[in-house]
Amino acid sequence: MKKEIDNKLNSKNIKPTAMRELVLQVLIEQKTAISLPQLEHKFEKVDKATLYRTLKTFEKNKLIHSIDDGSGTVKYALCQDTCECMPEELHVHFLCTKCNQTLCLNDFPIPSISLPNNFSLESVNMVVKGVCSNCKK
Amino acid sequence: MKKEIDNKLNSKNIKPTAMRELVLQVLIEQKTAISLPQLEHKFEKVDKATLYRTLKTFEKNKLIHSIDDGSGTVKYALCQDTCECMPEELHVHFLCTKCNQTLCLNDFPIPSISLPNNFSLESVNMVVKGVCSNCKK
DNA sequence: ATTGTTGATGCAACCGGGTTGCAAAGTTAC
DNA sequence: GTAACTTTGCAACCCGGTTGCATCAACAAT
Ligand SMILES: [Mn+2]
Ligand SMILES: [Mn+2]
Ligand SMILES: [Zn+2]
Ligand SMILES: [Zn+2]
Numbered sequence: 001m002k003k004e005i006d007n008k009l010n011s012k013n014i015k016p017t018a019m020r021e022l023v024l025q026v027l028i029e030q031k032t033a034i035s036l037p038q039l040e041h042k043f044e045k046v047d048k049a050t051l052y053r054t055l056k057t058f059e060k061n062k063l064i065h066s067i068d069d070g071s072g073t074v075k076y077a078l079c080q081d082t083c084e085c086m087p088e089e090l091h092v093h094f095l096c097t098k099c100n101q102t103l104c105l106n107d108f109p110i111p112s113i114s115l116p117n118n119f120s121l122e123s124v125n126m127v128v129k130g131v132c133s134n135c136k137k
Numbered sequence: 138m139k140k141e142i143d144n145k146l147n148s149k150n151i152k153p154t155a156m157r158e159l160v161l162q163v164l165i166e167q168k169t170a171i172s173l174p175q176l177e178h179k180f181e182k183v184d185k186a187t188l189y190r191t192l193k194t195f196e197k198n199k200l201i202h203s204i205d206d207g208s209g210t211v212k213y214a215l216c217q218d219t220c221e222c223m224p225e226e227l228h229v230h231f232l233c234t235k236c237n238q239t240l241c242l243n244d245f246p247i248p249s250i251s252l253p254n255n256f257s258l259e260s261v262n263m264v265v266k267g268v269c270s271n272c273k274k
Numbered sequence: 275a276t277t278g279t280t281g282a283t284g285c286a287a288c289c290g291g292g293t294t295g296c297a298a299a300g301t302t303a304c
Numbered sequence: 305g306t307a308a309c310t311t312t313g314c315a316a317c318c319c320g321g322t323t324g325c326a327t328c329a330a331c332a333a334t
Contacts, residue, residue, distance in 0.1 A: 017282065017329090037320065047284050052321070054282095068207045070262055072292090073320060092250060097259060111248040113229060113263070118270035122234060125207055126250070127262045133255035152301090154311065174291070184313050189292070191311095209321090210291060276334085283328070293318075301310070 012061040023054050024063070033067050033075035033093070033102040069095040069102045069127045077104050093127045098135035149198040160191050161200070170204050170212035170230070170239040206232040206239045206264045214241050230264045235272035 005024050009016040026042050027034070034042075039051055055076055058064040062085050067075045083089055092108040095101075110126045142161050146153040163179050164171070171179075176188055192213055195201040199222050204212045220226055229245040232238075247263045 015281085015330090019283075035320085048320090049285080049322080050283055068205075070205045094252070094256065105253065108250065108252070111250060113245065113248060113265060115231070115245070115265065115267070116242065116270065118273045119231065119267055120273065121265055121267040123266045125262075125264045125266075128250060128252065128258055129260045129262075130252070130256055130258040133253065136255045136257065152310080154300090156312075172291090185291095186293080186314080187312055277332100278334095279330100279332080281328105281330080283326105285324105285326090287322105287324085289320105289322075291319095291321105293316105295314105295316085297312105297314090299310105299312070301308100303308075304306085 008063070012058075012063045014057060014061050014063065019050060020054055020057075023051065023058070027058075027064065027076070027078055030077075031103075033069075033077040033104065035073040035075045037073060038075075067093050067102060067104070067127075068125060069093055070129075071095065071100070071102070075102050077102075080106060087121075087123050090124060090126075094132065095127055095129045096132035096135055097129055098131050101132065103132070145200070149195075149200045151194060151198050151200065156187060157191055157194075160188065160195070164195075164201060164213070164215055167214075168240075170206075170214040170241065172210040172212045174210060176213075204230050204239060204241070204264075205262060206230055207266075208232065208237070208239070212239050214239075217243060227261060227263075231269065232264060232266045233269035233272055234266055235268050238269065240269070 002021065005021050005028070006016040009020060009024060014020060022043070023039070026039065036048070036052060036055060040046060040048055055064065059066055059076070062079055062083060064076045065079050065083070065085055067077060069075060079085065090110050092105045092110055094103050094105055110124050113124065115121055139158065142158050142165070143153040146157060146161060151157060159180070160176070163176065173185070173189060173192060177183060177185055192201065196203055196213070199216055199220060201213045202216050202220070202222055204214060206212060216222065227247050229242045229247055231240050231242055247261050250261065252258055
């Protein structure tokens with residue numbers, strides 16, 4: 001358990017502190033993307049700023065990626081092991097309007113798009129809203 | 138001028154008040170999407186809440202649509218005359234990383250996307266970041 | 275072991291966009 | 305004119321995100 005977590009941190013060149021281990025633990029158990037405020041609720045006593053900086057560190061080191069699903073709060077999810085967060089590996093995100101959960105559709109790459117003349121593309125954010133399979137039945 | 142503006146308001150069932158005429162005027166002159174804070178700066182003395190409610194009214198009546206480009210502030214742009222804001226008529230939005238302006242790519246419909254089994258689709262937001270033609274030369 | 279350096283943490287305060295309650299002013303209907 | 309309704313202005317609030325600063329823990333050099 002702790003071994004795996006520390007390995008994961010080390011593999012991304014993140015020094016494994018107690019706080020970071022706890023946060024990564026939560027992120028691993030979490031099957032949907034989670035926001036900073038939501039993450040705060042996962043601990044009974046925790047400092048927002050520390051969590052914030054932990055997430056920023058994780059993101060910078062490509063352990064997690066941030067997701068702007070238009071809900072007003074940025075969410076975070078673990079990157080795939082192989083992920084380098086390059087534009088090619090961007091995937092679609094899904095926001096369920098029933099359960100309000102956000103998930104990575106890792107198997108659904110963002111379709112390529114054409115742009116007007118003289119526009120150049122750097123990145124694309126694509127968020128689909130709808131009802132997830134859990135809420136469907 | 139004022140005639141056209143009032144016509145536009147009336148055609149969307151919006152009572153043409155002085156404030157609304159002013160705001161619509163700005164929106165028409167504006168070739169890129171504009172946020173509430175930006176809109177505030179367009180007037181020397183104006184109440185944020187009034188602008189806010191004006192935009193909400195415009196949006197509800199499909200005179201404008203809101204754009205979440207991930208910049209942290211929602212932007213607004215005029216709808217096409219014929220627009221009913223249906224999912225089919227959604228278009229891609231472009232955020233220029235140089236000039237920071239957001240624009241509607243009205244001629245670029247959002248590509249259709251497949252979803253996992255038992256997921257249903259309600260709407261899609263697609264924002265492309267890059268460099269616009271103005272900033273390119 | 276002692277010291278100095280670096281990075282992580284905790285706390286508090288701040289910022290900015292968005293939103294709401296409420297009273298005053300304006301508009302419309304009778 | 306009066307009553308009912310709508311719009312406006314002002315103030316206050318909410319909340320996610322961010323920063324400054326002091327303290328603490330880890331670690332390296334001596
Ligand atoms: Mn994802
Ligand atoms: Mn648009
Ligand atoms: Zn759901
Ligand atoms: Zn530009």
